[in-house]
Amino acid sequence: MNLVEVAGLIKRFKLKGREVKAIDDVSFTVAAGESVGFIGQNGAGKSTTIKILFGAIRADAGEALLMGRSAEDPRSRAGVGYVPENPYLYEQLTPREVLSAGLRLHGIRGVENTRRTALWLDKLGIAYAADKRIRNLSKGMTQRTALAHAFAIQPELLVLDEPMSGLDPVGRRQVADLMQEYRQQGGTLFFSTHILHDVERLADRFVMIHKGEIVAQQSMAEMLASQSMLVVRYHGEAALEGFRPDAQQIWKGLCPRTDLPALLQRLQDSGAVLIDAQPQSTLENVFEGLVLK
Template identity: 75%
Template sequence: MKAIEVKGLQKAFKIKGKAIKALDDVSFDVALGQSVGFIGQNGAGKSTTIKVLFGALRADTGQALLMGRSAEDPRSRQGVGYVPENPYLYEQLTPREVVSSGLRLHGVHGAENSLRTERWLEKLGIAYAADKRIRNLSKGMTQRTALAHAFAIEPQLLVLDEPMSGLDPVGRRQVADLMQEYRQGGGTLFFCTHILHDVERLADHFVMIDRGRVRARQGVAELLASQGGMVVRYLGPQGLPGFEPDAGQVWKAVLPRGELSQVLQRIDALPGVVLNVHPQSSLEELFDTVVGESVNE
């Protein structure tokens, strides 16, 4: 059984009497235990795909399966954690009530319900506001509440649509750490994001969608390891041979992987401070290439 199976999804919306394709033969799957980043520009079809997966939209053609069941079957969502891009929570409830009621819907009651509620309110940094009404919370606090609800049920599959939306830098780091912890614990993670660095850090694989069509699918490590050149940037009083000024006293060069260790030692001896080292062709560069190609089609 796959956690997610999407086969030939087609979905069009009528805008001013004209049919506009939101999904055009979209197919991919997510195996149990995988962490998959779903990436694309605004309007690429990411949220539409997720809405089909959770029964909020019906595809014109094609099939969507969640935990081995049709996405139209409510039982497919049992034990699945989900946070949409803009979560709507009942304004009169409190974060404590939202998390606790969500656990009850997934069959968790009594002392275990209370324990998990308190644990996840604390982990998401909202325990101090646990008894405030949702209508009195900021967007970031509402997002944290929705995330606490999703994590608390200890899902076998966790689906997050732009999970960092509305969070401050501290909140982003907390949520990224929790996603990493969930992933390393064997959970299945499927998330949409505009932050490609998060995909490189948190995903085993990625699916890239643009203009309603899947444009690329690959393992993140395979993509990064396939690149022979490494970009090195450092802060130092002078540039080593082959390095060019980047900004101020920052120097940059593209080096073969085999020279990396020796060059880092030379930077240290300057003395210099290494700012970053990354493959020459990152996920961001692939994304730019794919989007550019689709624009020219």
């Protein structure tokens, strides 16, 4: 079953008296249990597409289904956790009140409400600020509160629009780990991000949008497995044949995937230490090739 399904979406806006097409014939799906990364430059149409999915704006043409219902039907959002790019939370509430109220809206009350509220405040590192007003929190803490609310309801589908926005490196790592945990437990994840490394780690598949149009959709496993050459970096006293300096005592070179076992043995024999071996064509290469061409 597809929990997200969009077909032929078109949305136009007026800008300085002229019509601008924000998205043009956008189509893709997210199946139950799947993790899909939605990538593209600023202004590519990611947030517009997600807003249509949640009924915040209406498409001019096409169809958007969420949980098998029309995106304009409020019932489509039952069992869905959502964090927009710039979450707005009532400033007079506290993180504890935001989570507790959100859980009650999803029918979770009493002891279980209290337990989940405390659990997710702690998991997102905001327990110490649980009773401060939202208006007194930083952007990063507000983002953590919105994320804690989305995770706490234990959604069947989790939709995150730039979830790392405003977070420090520690917070980004925590959220990435929670997304991975949610994914591994069978949850369905659809997220947009500028951090392509997160897509490589967290997504089963990526959908790339550029200037309002879908330009690529592919399984991460297929993309990475199709690469016959690996970029290898190691730390050692000297360069092996075919390697060049990358940093002080760090060497970099290309190696056919089939030759990697022999290369690892050579590194061990020379006393060198492998740093990493990655496919020559990463998602970043694909992104630059399609967007900057």
